[in-house]
Amino acid sequence: MAARRRLPFWAEYLLLPLLNLSLAFLVSGLVVLLLGENPIEAVRLLVYGAFGFGEAVGYTLFYATNFIFTGLAVAVAFHAGLFNIGGEGQAALGGLGVALAALWFGHLHPLLAIPIAMLGAALFGGIWGFIPGWLQARRGSHTVITTIMLNFVAASIMTYLLVNVIIKPGQSAPETVTFAENVWLPQLHQLLQPLGFAIGRSPLNLAFPIALLCALLVWIYVWKLRLGYELRVVGRSEAAALYAGISPAAHIMLVMTISGALAGLMALNEVLGAQHRLVLGFTGGYGFVGIAVALMGRNHPIGVVLAALLFGALYQGGAELAFDMPRINRDMIVVIQGLVILFAGALEHMFRPTLEALFVRTRPVPV
Amino acid sequence: MEAGAATAGGARPPAVELRGISKSFGPVQANREVDLAVAAGSIHGIVGENGAGKSTLMNILYGFYQPDAGRILVDGRERRIRSPLDAIRAGIGMVHQHFMLVEPFTVLENLLLGAEGGFTLEAGIARARREIEAIERDYGLEVDLDAVVKDLPVGVQQRVEILKALFRGAHILVLDEPTGVLTPQEADHLFRILRNLRDQGRTVILITHKLREIMAVTDRVSVMRGGRMVAHRRTADTSTEELAELMVGRKVLLRVEKGPARPGDPVLEVTDLEVRDDFGVPRVRDVSFTVRAGEIVGIAGVAGNGQSELLEALAGIRPVARGRVLLGGRPLGDAAEARTRRLGHVPEDRLRMGLVRSFAAWENAILGYQRQSAYTRGGFLRRRRVIASCGDWMERYDVRPRDPFLHAADFSGGNQQKLVLARELEHDPDLLLVGQPTRGVDIGAIEFIHRQLVAMRDAGKAILLVSVELEEVMSLADRILVMFDGRIMGEMAGAEGEERRLGLLMAGVAAEER
Numbered sequence: 109m110a111a112r113r114r115l116p117f118w119a120e121y122l123l124l125p126l127l128n129l130s131l132a133f134l135v136s137g138l139v140v141l142l143l144g145e146n147p148i149e150a151v152r153l154l155v156y157g158a159f160g161f162g163e164a165v166g167y168t169l170f171y172a173t174n175f176i177f178t179g180l181a182v183a184v185a186f187h188a189g190l191f192n193i194g195g196e197g198q199a200a201l202g203g204l205g206v207a208l209a210a211l212w213f214g215h216l217h218p219l220l221a222i223p224i225a226m227l228g229a230a231l232f233g234g235i236w237g238f239i240p241g242w243l244q245a246r247r248g249s250h251t252v253i254t255t256i257m258l259n260f261v262a263a264s265i266m267t268y269l270l271v272n273v274i275i276k277p278g279q280s281a282p283e284t285v286t287f288a289e290n291v292w293l294p295q296l297h298q299l300l301q302p303l304g305f306a307i308g309r310s311p312l313n314l315a316f317p318i319a320l321l322c323a324l325l326v327w328i329y330v331w332k333l334r335l336g337y338e339l340r341v342v343g344r345s346e347a348a349a350l351y352a353g354i355s356p357a358a359h360i361m362l363v364m365t366i367s368g369a370l371a372g373l374m375a376l377n378e379v380l381g382a383q384h385r386l387v388l389g390f391t392g393g394y395g396f397v398g399i400a401v402a403l404m405g406r407n408h409p410i411g412v413v414l415a416a417l418l419f420g421a422l423y424q425g426g427a428e429l430a431f432d433m434p435r436i437n438r439d440m441i442v443v444i445q446g447l448v449i450l451f452a453g454a455l456e457h458m459f460r461p462t463l464e465a466l467f468v469r470t471r472p473v474p475v
Numbered sequence: 476m477e478a479g480a481a482t483a484g485g486a487r488p489p490a491v492e493l494r495g496i497s498k499s500f501g502p503v504q505a506n507r508e509v510d511l512a513v514a515a516g517s518i519h520g521i522v523g524e525n526g527a528g529k530s531t532l533m534n535i536l537y538g539f540y541q542p543d544a545g546r547i548l549v550d551g552r553e554r555r556i557r558s559p560l561d562a563i564r565a566g567i568g569m570v571h572q573h574f575m576l577v578e579p580f581t582v583l584e585n586l587l588l589g590a591e592g593g594f595t596l597e598a599g600i601a602r603a604r605r606e607i608e609a610i611e612r613d614y615g616l617e618v619d620l621d622a623v624v625k626d627l628p629v630g631v632q633q634r635v636e637i638l639k640a641l642f643r644g645a646h647i648l649v650l651d652e653p654t655g656v657l658t659p660q661e662a663d664h665l666f667r668i669l670r671n672l673r674d675q676g677r678t679v680i681l682i683t684h685k686l687r688e689i690m691a692v693t694d695r696v697s698v699m700r701g702g703r704m705v706a707h708r709r710t711a712d713t714s715t716e717e718l719a720e721l722m723v724g725r726k727v728l729l730r731v732e733k734g735p736a737r738p739g740d741p742v743l744e745v746t747d748l749e750v751r752d753d754f755g756v757p758r759v760r761d762v763s764f765t766v767r768a769g770e771i772v773g774i775a776g777v778a779g780n781g782q783s784e785l786l787e788a789l790a791g792i793r794p795v796a797r798g799r800v801l802l803g804g805r806p807l808g809d810a811a812e813a814r815t816r817r818l819g820h821v822p823e824d825r826l827r828m829g830l831v832r833s834f835a836a837w838e839n840a841i842l843g844y845q846r847q848s849a850y851t852r853g854g855f856l857r858r859r860r861v862i863a864s865c866g867d868w869m870e871r872y873d874v875r876p877r878d879p880f881l882h883a884a885d886f887s888g889g890n891q892q893k894l895v896l897a898r899e900l901e902h903d904p905d906l907l908l909v910g911q912p913t914r915g916v917d918i919g920a921i922e923f924i925h926r927q928l929v930a931m932r933d934a935g936k937a938i939l940l941v942s943v944e945l946e947e948v949m950s951l952a953d954r955i956l957v958m959f960d961g962r963i964m965g966e967m968a969g970a971e972g973e974e975r976r977l978g979l980l981m982a983g984v985a986a987e988e989r
Contacts (some may be wrong), residue, residue, distance in 0.1 A: 113756065168840050332855055332856060333852055333854050334850075334856055335854065337838065338845065339854055341834075344831045344832070344833055345827065345828075345832070347824075348827070348831050350792050350828075351790070351792060351810065351842070351843065352810070352842045352843035353791070353812070353843060353846075354811075440884070
């Protein structure tokens with residue numbers, strides 16, 4: 109009956125998120141105003157804090173790297189119609205994989221030690237994604253439930269191991285010894301210095317280009333490979349998949365493994381790139397924010413990278429803002445982030461009908 | 476013209492009069508300045524192809540949609556109908572294609588819904604029972620009021636819907652494609668009820684795409700095409716040929732032209748097949764038959780008698796619980812293997828199974844064939860090549876609009892079906908399974924699809940056709956098998972297909988019982 113309307117590409121992927129974002133900032137501005145601070149000044153501080161100087165950009169990109177990994181993890185599973193809420197646990201297990209690899213093989217040459225550590229992150233995260241995938245495919249247990257529960261299991265395992273097994277001897281903080289320097293991911297300011305680029309000191313490291321590479325690989329997987337085609341058939345219509353001789357179970361297990369591996373790779377950035385030891389709770393909620401990143405990025409790798417940049421900027425700029433405006437504390441920043449998630453993620457359909465109606469009126473009638 | 480004549484005909488004003496009704500959904504004009512006058516105490520048919528705007532018009536009358544322009548008069552008085560409740564108050568009742576009944580409730584409980592009256596049920600129930608029994612007697616609508624709805628056959632469920640409308644005081648009854656789910660005998664029973672209603676002064680509006688029904692039961696008929704009302708006729712003064720031409724806008728061939736079949740070797744051999752549904756209930760029992768190269772075997776039956784499960788099992792989608800299926804002499808594998816062995820499948824429900832709605836046409840063009848080296852190299856989809864093939868097929872099968880990038884959901888039903896047919900036929904199958912090939916497809920496309928199937932048969936392919944449209948099976952199939960309750964009740968040659976005998980078999984009356 110009524111023709112299904114769709115927005116042009118740029119409106120769908122740029123205009124709509126921008127509208128949502130503006131509204132989020134507008135409401136945030138009102139909150140800032142209520143607190144008795146100048147919202148315009150707050151925005152200036154936030155933007156300056158995120159992009160104003162070398163170190164700031166470095167930190168923004170460092171945080172964004174975490175979000176790219178966890179955002180991609182959610183996005184890729186989404187194409188099979190699965191909602192992977194388990195990024196937090198998968199990242200934690202990825203950290204365990206990294207740490208074990210670094211502790212055992214850290215003395216090897218960096219060209220050997222670092223790939224082994226990467227493999228450890230992907231493998232452990234992947235296993236933690238495969239379990240709910242298997243449960244969904246073979247037992248029909250919903251991934252939303254199982255991935256949430258596995259987050260708790262992961263947290264318990266990590267606590268147990270870090271308190272009782274791999275803790276640095278002779279101390280009480282739940283963390284491992286510092287890894288051998290061979291396995292540290294080079295930080296970009298060190299890499300670029302010999303080339304004559306002086307960027308500020310920040311923990312931004314090799315994990316950032318690896319994250320971008322992963323985004324590219326996800327794009328190829330989902331849109332260029334036959335496997336991705338089949339994956340999307342499974343996600344859109346299980347009946348059509350069965351009709352086409354595609355096994356939904358196999359694809360669900362495969363994509364959940366890939367999803368978990370992507371989340372696990374987040375540990376590269378935090379553990380191998382910045383902290384150089386495994387610290388309890390290093391995942392810091394990045395796994396959960398990845399859901400918002402994927403939502404905002406429309407589950408498209410480019411969108412995920414852009415949304416990750418935004419969240420990275422909010423993290424970094426927000427910290428600076430809290431430092432400069434005493435009445436806006438750390439919790440306020442979380443409120444602003446929450447508003448962005450609310451408007452860009454949960455309420456993303458708010459403007460859609462109006463916008464679509466607008467486009468329909470100005471577009472020639474399709475025959 | 477005719478509309479005006481209807482008004483002048485009797486002393487009573489028209490039961491329903493629509494003047495200049497227009498309605499659009501975004502860019503689509505579903506109704507354009509539609510005029511309609513339905514004489515009180517008559518059966519009035521509205522015919523048109525899918526998408527002609529019949530359902531929109533009736534949904535406006537019933538208050539589901541608000542018209543952009545135009546007026547509605549009921550019994551000569553102008554009415555504003557903003558919701559179904561307004562329609563019911565104006566005396567309009569509607570029987571939908573898909574019944575709106577609460578299945579675990581009894582008939583009486585269903586009839587009371589929305590008319591409970593009072594805080595406790597008891598007093599209302601006794602009164603309602605008397606009223607309903609009176610209506611049943613008046614119109615010959617026998618239904619056991621204490622039966623649970625889900626145990627009743629569909630034909631009886633439909634009577635419950637009619638009863639519900641009458642109980643709520645409807646004197647104008649709108650029926651939307653009422654015979655789609657009925658056997659010919661049940662349909663005849665329905666028509667008797669409708670005539671009864673008319674004879675007692677009620678007005679019936681019948682929406683259908685089956686011209687045979689229009690000729691059988693209506694007094695007047697209005698034809699819609701492209702959102703406009705294109706003609707009003709007295710049924711006695713018109714013919715199916717004229718109505719078909721009015722619906723499509725050009726001459727159409729209603730009969731399928733085909734020569735005698737020249738059957739060859741068996742392609743599909745089914746022996747003692749049992750298939751179960753998702754809950755483990757056997758849906759196909761002890762079914763055996765053979766389909767040979769160069770013939771069309773039709774499976775007739777009322778929807779829900781195991782045809783769907785049979786088709787899915789033969790396509791390798793649903794497991795075979797017992798029995799044997801041979802494709803070209805070898806056991807059938809899973810769906811992926813079946814395709815490599817030249818099995819084509821046009822599924823019954825193209826939007827659920829045969830297409831992915833949100834995929835572009837080109838992505839749908841290889842659904843099921845995506846592993847073939849023509850479309851995949853080194854794991855990568857050969858996108859440009861697929862788009863080119865899709866464009867070719869769209870041209871050859873006249874899929875409109877000819878845009879490989881348009882999403883499947885944005886094509887009309889007929890064009891979606893042509894897209895599926897193109898995909899399955901272009902991969903040159905030895906055996907083609909076809910389910911409801913023309914469901915929700917307009918007449919022009921039906922003609923095309925039927926021609927394609929016959930051409931394929933003449934090229935020496937085996938075709939198994941499942942359809943609930945009796946006329947379709949009778950005109951296409953060389954042999955007809957009738958399914959009832961999972962079993963094959965009988966077989967007859969397509970040419971001798973006598974509708975009454977078919978109907979009895981469809982209702983489960985085996986040859987020896989008669």
